[in-house]
Structures are given as C-alpha cells and as structure tokens.
Amino acid sequence: MRSRDGNHSFTLSISTIIFLLFNSSALLFADEYLISYQSSIKDATLYNETLLISKAMQKCQGETIDKNLILKRDKKNDLKKILLANRENFDAFLEKIGLYVEHREETRNSVNHSFTTLTLKTTCFKVDFNDNFVKITPLEQPNR
C-alpha cells in the first residue's frame, strides 16, 4: 500500500528549492545599517564622542559608491563591536566619506575659547558579513 506521502521525492525537492531560495536571497541581499557619528572638542580637548549604529528597519534609498571598507571579523555579528575593534581603519574611512565641520571660537579680553564638532549625519551602509571579514559600503542618498 502506498503511504500518504507517496510523493516523497517531490516534496523533498520542493522543500529543497524553497530552502535554497531563502538562503540565496539572504546571501544576495546584504544587511543595511544606519550609522551616525559626532565628536565634540572644546578648547582642543575631546569631551564627547557618539557613534550610533542601528539596523535599518526599511530598505535604504540610494546607490553604493565605490568607497568601501573591509574589516577583519572574528565570528562576531555585532557591527558596533567590529567597528570599535578596528577603530583606526573606521576613522580613516570616515575621513574618506566626509565629515561636517562646525567650529566656533571666541576671544574675549584676550582669553580664547573654542568649540568644534565633527559630524557624520545618519548614513545608510550596506554591510556584507562574510566568513572572515565584513565589507561596509556607504549608500549615497539622492538628496545629499
């Protein structure tokens, strides 16, 4: 007597196709993260630095630009930890992308005070997590 799952091979092939489709889509579409950075310097001394990272909740608009950063990854999936572990490289990358400089200086009765902020406004980055490395590519907003 034939079992209810007589089309065992058919079911297996369908489920394999579905599994492969899901996996390939996960490989093809990299994660998108929103990153913003600000550092404040008062009288030539750094007093505040903020690096905010969040996974994008909806697909980012814009196109990838040819600047990318490849960082070593030690089985970590936390982007913030990876970036902080490779801080020098990430800082150099930020310099390539560009930072907004705002500087105010006041000299009152020959006493000088200065205040500078460096800002990377919230930018979407495409992040590819591979086995040993992470590839980070910024997406340029159309209205930027």
Next chain:
Amino acid sequence: MKYSLILVALLGVASFAADTKDQQMISTPSNVVVVCPNGNCKADKKSDNVLTAKRDLTISVVGQGVAPVNTSSPAQAYALAKRAAIADAYRLIAEKVKGVRIDGQDLVKNMMVERSTVRTSVEAMVRNANIVETTFKEGLCEVEMEITLSRSQFPQ
C-alpha cells in the same frame, strides 16, 4: 656728407628711443626686474597656491590637540588627543578652503575699552582628507593632514 652723418645719428637715436619705449619694466616682489620686450607679459610669479583647470591643489595643515587631564592610561590620552588634533586639522582645512566668518565687538565705557570680543566661525563639509603624519609629545598631539582639490570638484 656732414648732413648725412647727422641724419644717420638722429635716426639711430630715434630708433633706440622707440625700442626702449616698447619695453616695460616690471618689478617682482623679490626686487628682480623682468623686462618684457613686447610689453604684454606679466610678472612671472610663482602661482603654486592657485587651483587651475590643469593643476590640482594640495592643502596641508597641522592640527593640534591635547589630552584631557583625567585619563586612565597613556594610550587613552594619545587616542583622545589625536581625536582633538584631527578635528583641529579639519577646522584648518575648512578655514583655508571655505573661509572664516569673523565678528568683532568692542564695548567702550567712559572712554575705556571695557570688553573686546572677537568671534570666528566656520562650517564646511570636508571629504577625502588624508592623515599624513601623527606625532605625540608631552601631551600634545599633532596631526598633519592634507587634502587635494581639483577643479572638477567645484561645479561651474
């Protein structure tokens, strides 16, 4: 014969005068006199700091930053001082490329200056800056940064 000699001498003097009139004397800042035979050339100044369509312009600055007093280790002091120095270098680049807004105010009371205030500000977006060299000595970090400008970056 006598008259012809006088005529030749007069013609020679006239042509010499016309020749010297065509030549213009241009003095350069280094007190070197440049003679332009046609009268339409300018002083051959060294225009290294001018951005042209054919030549890129590289701006180099040195930013300074100091470490905070309450740091837990020399490495942290270095890292924080470097951050401040980078920001200072960015500010210097912005000042050179975009310019500085300056606002001054003096308060005079009973014929005496009571308060003198000078405010400066600069805002700019700086891209593609490179750190060339970093030095850290006695709590002061100096970062040499440079940026290359090309004419194509500025829309006409």
